[in-house]
Amino acid sequence: MKETPLSNCERRFLLRAIEEKKRLDGRQTYDYRNIRISFGTDYGCCIVELGKTRVLGQVSCELVSPKLNRATEGILFFNLELSQMAAPAFEPGRQSDLLVKLNRLMERCLRNSKCIDTESLCVVAGEKVWQIRVDLHLLNHDGNIIDAASIAAIVALCHFRRPDVSVQGDEVTLYTPEERDPVPLSIHHMPICVSFAFFQQGTYLLVDPNEREERVMDGLLVIAMNKHREICTIQSSGSEMQ
Amino acid sequence: MAEPASVAAESLAGSRARAARTVLGQVVLPGEELLLPEQEDAEGPGGAVERPLSLNARACSRVRVVCGPGLRRCGDRLLVTKCGRLRHKEPGSGSGGGVYWVDSQQKRYVPVKGDHVIGIVTAKSGDIFKVDVGGSEPASLSYLSFEGATKRNRPNVGDLIYGQFVVANKDMEPEMVCIDSCGRANGMGVIGQDGLLFKVTLGLIRKLLAPDCEIIQEVGKLYPLEIVFGMNGRIWVKAKTIQQTLILANILEACEHMTSDQRKQIFSRLAES
Numbered sequence: 249m250k251e252t253p254l255s256n257c258e259r260r261f262l263l264r265a266i267e268e269k270k271r272l273d274g275r276q277t278y279d280y281r282n283i284r285i286s287f288g289t290d291y292g293c294c295i296v297e298l299g300k301t302r303v304l305g306q307v308s309c310e311l312v313s314p315k316l317n318r319a320t321e322g323i324l325f326f327n328l329e330l331s332q333m334a335a336p337a338f339e340p341g342r343q344s345d346l347l348v349k350l351n352r353l354m355e356r357c358l359r360n361s362k363c364i365d366t367e368s369l370c371v372v373a374g375e376k377v378w379q380i381r382v383d384l385h386l387l388n389h390d391g392n393i394i395d396a397a398s399i400a401a402i403v404a405l406c407h408f409r410r411p412d413v414s415v416q417g418d419e420v421t422l423y424t425p426e427e428r429d430p431v432p433l434s435i436h437h438m439p440i441c442v443s444f445a446f447f448q449q450g451t452y453l454l455v456d457p458n459e460r461e462e463r464v465m466d467g468l469l470v471i472a473m474n475k476h477r478e479i480c481t482i483q484s485s486g487s488e489m490q
Numbered sequence: 491m492a493e494p495a496s497v498a499a500e501s502l503a504g505s506r507a508r509a510a511r512t513v514l515g516q517v518v519l520p521g522e523e524l525l526l527p528e529q530e531d532a533e534g535p536g537g538a539v540e541r542p543l544s545l546n547a548r549a550c551s552r553v554r555v556v557c558g559p560g561l562r563r564c565g566d567r568l569l570v571t572k573c574g575r576l577r578h579k580e581p582g583s584g585s586g587g588g589v590y591w592v593d594s595q596q597k598r599y600v601p602v603k604g605d606h607v608i609g610i611v612t613a614k615s616g617d618i619f620k621v622d623v624g625g626s627e628p629a630s631l632s633y634l635s636f637e638g639a640t641k642r643n644r645p646n647v648g649d650l651i652y653g654q655f656v657v658a659n660k661d662m663e664p665e666m667v668c669i670d671s672c673g674r675a676n677g678m679g680v681i682g683q684d685g686l687l688f689k690v691t692l693g694l695i696r697k698l699l700a701p702d703c704e705i706i707q708e709v710g711k712l713y714p715l716e717i718v719f720g721m722n723g724r725i726w727v728k729a730k731t732i733q734q735t736l737i738l739a740n741i742l743e744a745c746e747h748m749t750s751d752q753r754k755q756i757f758s759r760l761a762e763s
Contacts, residue, residue, distance in 0.1 A: 253622055255610045256648035257726070261686045265732050272736065 251337030254463050262464045266452050272460060273299075280456045285403055291430065292408030296400040299458060300390035305400035306383045307408040311422070314370070314377040322369020323379040326354050328397055334389040350393060353483060354384070357398055357439050357472040361480035364405060365434040371413050372420060378410060380433065391458035394470055398441040408433055439480040444469040446486065507567055510576065510590060518576050518592060524568040526555055560592025596692045599624045599722035601658035608681070608720030609651045609666065621651055624689075624722040627663045629655070635667035637675035650681040650726060652718055681718060685728030686735050692723050694746045705745055708757050709738065 262272070269277065281299030288294065292307030314321065328350050330338045337343075358364075369378040382404060384397050409430030412423045445457035445465040457465060467486025473479055507523035518524070557563055560572035570576075574594030581588045599607075601623060609621035612628055620628040631653060633639060645651060657665040668678040698705060699719055709715070713734045718726040725742060729735045737760065745753060 252624070253610050253612050253648070255650050255687060256646070257650050257681070257683060257685060258687050259648075261684065261732070261735075265736070268732055270732055270736060272739075274736070274740070 251335065258460070259464050262460060263447065266447050266454065266461075271454065273458070275456075277453065278455050281458070283399065285399070287407060292404050294400060294404045294407055295387075296396050296403065298392060298396040298399070298456070300388055301392060301396045302387040303393070303396040303400040304385045304387055305397075305404035307404045308381050308383070309408075309410045310379045310381070311371065311376050312379045313375060319374040320370045320377075321366040322377045324359050324364060324366065325379060325381045326351065326358060326384070326401065327382070328354055328384040328386070330386045330389075330393075334386045338389070349485075350397065353394060353441070353470060353481065354397060354401065356483075357441055357481045358382075358401055361437075361439050361472070361474075363402070363435060363437050363439055363474075363480075365436060368434045372415060376420065380405075380408075380410075389459060391460075391462050392443050392456050394441050395443055395456065398439070398472065402435075402438045402440065405433060406435055406438070437474040437476060437478070439472045439474045441470050441472045441481070444471070449487070510568065510578070513576050514578050515575055517573065518570045519573050520571050522570045523564065524561075524570065524576075524590075526566075526568065527553075556589040558589050558591025560594055561590055593693065597689075597723060599692060601625045601629065601655055601664040602721075603655050603658040605658070605721040606652065606654050606678070606719075607666070607722040608687070608718060608724040608726060609653060609722075611645050611647050611649050611651060613647065619645065619651075621653075621666060623664070623666070623720075624724065625664065629664040629666045631666050631668070635669050636679055637669055637673070645680045650687060652678050652681055652720065654678060681726055682716075682728065685716070685726050686739050687724060687726045688739050688743065689723050690725060690743055691746060692721070694742075695719055695721060695723060695725070698742070698745075704750070705742075705753065708753070709741065712757065712760060713738065 265271065271277075273281075275281070282297075284297040286295050286297075288306075290306075292305075294305050296303050296305070312323065315323065328347070330343050330347055330350075332338050332340070364380070369380065371377060382401050384400055386393055386397070409432050411425065412428040412431050414421050414423070443456060445454045445461055446452070446467040446469070447454070447465055449466055454461060454465075457468075462468075465486065467484065470481070470483045471479060472481040507525050509527070510524040511527055513524065557568060560570065560574060562569045562571050568590065570592060572592050572594045574592040577591055577593050579589045601607075607623050609623045609629060609631075611619050611631075612622050613620040617633045619631045619633070621631050622628050631651065633644060635653075636643070651666075651668060653666040653668040654670070655664055655666050668675065668680075670676045670678070697703065699721075706717075709717075713729050715727060715729045715734075715738060717728075717738075720726075725739075727735060727738050727742070729738055741756065741760075744756075748756075
């Protein structure tokens with residue numbers, strides 16, 4: 249289905265409200281919506297609710313052969329999917345632009361920032377490494393998918409436990425959860441994305457735009473930071489700002 | 491595992507259709523069958539009952555019952571097609587058995603002939619506009635169906651329109667007009683430029699449009715405002731300042747889940763400030 253068009257009346261009202269520093273749900277410029285994180289029964293499963301935007305994250309692992317040029321490092325794989333129940337506009341074939349942009353941002357934020365220690369995922373150098381796969385599903389779209397997805401990914405990775413493995417000479421023993429407790433992943437830091445939306449060629453700024461505000465924004469700036477005040481990723485998109 | 495399922499199936503198959511009168515106000519589920527009042531005596535205790543044929547020339551006492559949304563006629567019973575509460579309305583004058591319908595929660599609108607809705611103009615093609623009304627297809631609106639239609643005063647793409655459906659069935663794309671049968675606008679047409687449009691559930695709109703709704707009267711006492719309700723779940727509201735408009739929009743959205751006491755508290759607090 250095509251998404252509901254934005255009428256001139258709504259656009260004008262939203263821009264005027266932003267000029268008067270008022271948001272539809274009564275937040276201030278720098279206010280975030282309520283974040284709620286709940287965990288599933290499996291290790292590595294979590295649901296993040298940012299206002300009404302909901303993302304489900306699930307982490308799983310598998311023993312595979314490593315990449316040829318990185319024989320001693322594990323593999324991290326991220327996948328974000330926009331489910332059809334998130335918004336009427338999301339159809340199986342039609343979401344490519346937004347999907348590619350979000351996936352690339354997720355990869356840069358989490359893989360290139362080296363938040364997970366991939367060397368610790370190596371079991372037998374050159375033969376067996378752990379492949380950690382993070383699947384994120386968007387369940388409801390009410391704006392700011394990136395922030396919710398980055399929180400879901402890092403929370404799921406922190407919650408996940410992989411099976412314990414011991415290597416003796418040439419023998420590799422993989423223990424089931426009943427035999428030995430599963431082991432958490434080694435995480436250096438937790439990068440989280442924060443989105444800033446710009447309006448009227450950069451004159452006005454809002455943090456955590458919801459779906460209506462995203463429709464009328466001119467530009468978007470996403471900064472991924474961690475607790476140690478390090479910037480992991482920064483991306484700016486949209487029309488030019490003055 | 492098989493046992494509880496078979497017991498449940500048996501109880502469903504063996505349950506008799508209930509009388510509509512006894513189920514009023516309760517939740518009914520799709521697939522249930524309801525008996526109309528005059529059939530209750532016939533179905534009486536047990537199954538097949540032998541009734542002597544009455545030989546007097548008394549006219550058959552059949553009342554005309556109207557089957558509303560969520561119900562369908564199935565043989566001589568009513569079949570429930572939506573889940574919700576069963577409601578009944580007595581006939582206003584004289585004959586007829588009244589109306590039965592199912593009150594259900596829904597956000598997705600299905601065009602119905604005669605409904606007044608708020609639409610957004612999406613495209614111009616030929617000499618009709620395509621208007622998005624929230625249904626499965628955009629409705630078509632002719633250039634000429636406005637009062638005093640001229641080349642100058644046509645709506646543009648992106649404008650809000652308040653109109654009425656003249657054709658709305660599941661096989662054809664719906665058609666709407668902004669003019670009533672006498673040729674007058676009667677409040678329909680292009681909605682003004684300012685104001686806020688937001689979406690609520692269909693049940694809330696019906697509640698707000700009921701003749702004796704207190705919410706609208708209380709809201710009217712708060713601030714001077716203009717408000718348009720579309721049966722497709724869209725409400726357009728405009729007050730003097732943006733702050734007042736936002737307050738009104740948030741109150742109307744919250745009204746769905748508040749009791750009347752909570753509502754009165756909020757209104758009195760707002761009236762003071």
